[in-house]
Amino acid sequence: MPNTATLDASFDDLEIIQPSYFQEHGYPHDTWRRLRAEAPVARWDRFDLPFWAITKHADITAIGKRPDLFLSAPQLVMARTRTRKFDPPPTLIEMDPPDHGPFRQIVSRRFTPRALRRIHGDIDRIARRIVEDLLNDPTPEVDFVARISAPLPIAVIAWLLGVPESDWKLLFDWTNRIIGANDPDYRDPGTSSSQSAENALREIYQYFGELAEAKQKNPSDDLISLFNQAEVNGRRLAPMEVLSYCQVILVAGNETTRNATSGGMLNLIQHPDALRRIQADPALLQPAIEEILRFNSPIIHFGRTATQDTEIRGQKIRKGEHLALFYPSANRDEEVFDRPDDFVIDRTPNRHLAFGIGEHFCAGAHVARLEMEMAFKYLIPRIEAVELVSEPRRLRSNLVGGIKELPVRFCFTSGV
Ligand code: HEM
Numbered sequence: 001m002p003n004t005a006t007l008d009a010s011f012d013d014l015e016i017i018q019p020s021y022f023q024e025h026g027y028p029h030d031t032w033r034r035l036r037a038e039a040p041v042a043r044w045d046r047f048d049l050p051f052w053a054i055t056k057h058a059d060i061t062a063i064g065k066r067p068d069l070f071l072s073a074p075q076l077v078m079a080r081t082r083t084r085k086f087d088p089p090p091t092l093i094e095m096d097p098p099d100h101g102p103f104r105q106i107v108s109r110r111f112t113p114r115a116l117r118r119i120h121g122d123i124d125r126i127a128r129r130i131v132e133d134l135l136n137d138p139t140p141e142v143d144f145v146a147r148i149s150a151p152l153p154i155a156v157i158a159w160l161l162g163v164p165e166s167d168w169k170l171l172f173d174w175t176n177r178i179i180g181a182n183d184p185d186y187r188d189p190g191t192s193s194s195q196s197a198e199n200a201l202r203e204i205y206q207y208f209g210e211l212a213e214a215k216q217k218n219p220s221d222d223l224i225s226l227f228n229q230a231e232v233n234g235r236r237l238a239p240m241e242v243l244s245y246c247q248v249i250l251v252a253g254n255e256t257t258r259n260a261t262s263g264g265m266l267n268l269i270q271h272p273d274a275l276r277r278i279q280a281d282p283a284l285l286q287p288a289i290e291e292i293l294r295f296n297s298p299i300i301h302f303g304r305t306a307t308q309d310t311e312i313r314g315q316k317i318r319k320g321e322h323l324a325l326f327y328p329s330a331n332r333d334e335e336v337f338d339r340p341d342d343f344v345i346d347r348t349p350n351r352h353l354a355f356g357i358g359e360h361f362c363a364g365a366h367v368a369r370l371e372m373e374m375a376f377k378y379l380i381p382r383i384e385a386v387e388l389v390s391e392p393r394r395l396r397s398n399l400v401g402g403i404k405e406l407p408v409r410f411c412f413t414s415g416v
Pocket residue numbers: 072092093094104157248249252253254256257258260297298299302327353354355356357359360361362363364365367368
């Protein structure tokens with residue numbers, strides 16, 4: 001395995017991190033493949049923020065499991081550092097040990113498969129209603145994002161948090177403005193991307209502040225009430241910490257699941273044989289969801305920062321330098337996956353890293369799987385024919401590989 005950190009000139013025109021690239025071209029799988037083969041730990045200097053590009057499954061796994069050596073707090077996303085006027089406390093995903101573990105415990109107990117069985121029926125009811133709206137709609141051409149993959153996670157997250165249904169639309173808008181801050185379609189008119197994201201963040205804190213206060217007086221079984229009552233190291237969460245918890249659940253749980261679901265629909269349109277196989281054998285849905293997660297890998301990268309001088313594959317990483325973990329590249333690593341660029345719905349094993357790995361492994365992974373299962377469980381059996389009406393429109397972001405619009409034409413069989 002070569003260990004070149006300095007990329008030769010043939011890499012000069014290649015791109016792996018500019019938000020506009022992802023909007024125009026989708027994922028740079030060819031470049032990631034070359035990096036895995038020629039420079040798996042590569043210094044990427046031509047971005048606003050220089051970083052080490054980490055593209056191999058084994059390296060991302062090892063880094064994810066060493067939160068003492070690779071911190072999340074200093075630079076979780078590769079973007080220009082900006083001064084913020086509104087600076088709420090770090091959210092769970094931006095914390096490092098020793099603070100991170102006790103904070104994570106608050107929510108992890110709620111999201112185990114066992115705990116989720118208790119609310120399975122409610123998630124099923126929410127998903128079924130959204131899918132049935134589409135099944136009963138006589139219009140053949142629809143935007144799949146607007147009809148299924150966006151409303152479903154929003155509804156589930158809002159319901160989990162305890163947000164009244166009349167406000168679900170607000171949540172949708174806020175998360176779009178935060179994740180899509182680089183995208184003019186979502187940015188507040190006449191503002192910079194950071195200003196637009198900051199405005200949305202302020203509105204989220206204002207809204208959840210009022211809701212959390214109301215739930216102090218009338219607690220129920222929802223997450224806001226859980227955060228209100230939670231203790232870490234023998235003390236109650238401060239009001240702003242309650243709100244930062246609401247923020248991370250809302251933002252982390254929404255766009256990701258949306259794009260996994262949209263990506264999955266696109267995969268099934270492009271692989272009609274896979275669709276027919278799941279229709280004939282519904283037990284294939286679960287491994288198919290894992291393959292959808294591997295194949296689409298909605299989080300493009302998360303960052304880490306070295307706490308001391310260290311070495312990976314012979315490359316010297318200095319204390320304070322940043323690393324970007326490219327999860328979609330790990331998910332096509334030919335050392336781990338046979339035929340990595342093929343969509344194989346019964347792939348076993350499927351050790352994908354779509355949910356990350358180690359200390360920050362996605363706290364909502366089981367919720368996401370359940371949402372995707374519900375969406376496809378009701379939809380797939382009814383699809384007689386489906387085709388793309390036009391190319392998907394993609395999000396301008398280097399964090400979430402987003403599909404903004406997926407125009408499709410469905411023909412459904414009649415229900416039983
Ligand atoms: C397909 C959908 C999803 C994908 C692909 C996804 C992906 C990820 C990834 C890659 C991480 C790791 C972050 C890191 O490496 O620093 C993460 C963390 C996290 N995710 Fe998800 N996620 C999804 C759905 C959800 C949902 C539905 C929720 C909430 C209900 C959620 C909540 C979180 C939280 C709270 C963290 C931070 C965990 C920690 O720092 O300990 N995610 N997610």
